[in-house]
Amino acid sequence: MANSASLSSANFSYVKNNIKGEATATYILGIGGLAKETLVNDAKQKMLTDNPLKNNQALANLTVNYKTSGYFIFYTTCTCTVTADVVEFK
Template sequence: MKKLTLVVLASIVLSSCATHHGLTKNFNQHTTEVVLSHNNFKIVKIVKGEAEAKYVFGIGGLSKNGLIAQAKSDMLASANMEGNSRTIINETVEIKKSGLPFISKYKVIVSAQIIEFTN
């Protein structure tokens, strides 16, 4: 019985847990609408940004919203949208959590498509 308890305890402590969530929610509360019903645009590229944080006993890193903001900032820095008639569509936020029972790591990936209007 003592060996069984030690084996169960060791497996719990040494096991790694990982979860992944993909959110396709608009975190922006802008009032501008773009209707893409006509063929007056082209997809220029797909951009993404990443941010991650490690937590020990739940302490450390940024909050989930802070990680999303950092990843989005990284994405926008690589978008090269200034001086063009471009916008971001289909923004997706993915959150991956992995780690041991007392140490966890969050990784946030924000991706989107950049379109350019032709008319």
């Protein structure tokens, strides 16, 4: 695997903890908004735009959370939050 790294040995250090990005979709009568995969990609892109990775850095402990709120089926919003830690390899 050319694009893999092992976090099992002491060859890295944490640079940033709990960086995050968010994306929100709005649905009216269940129509509109973005697919969940697109929400995740948008949130991850925002996270990386705000926290660009440098050489020898990678994301670790990546989590994806969704929060849906609204007024029954008439008006609904879905917010996707992606969080991660940034590690740097020696």
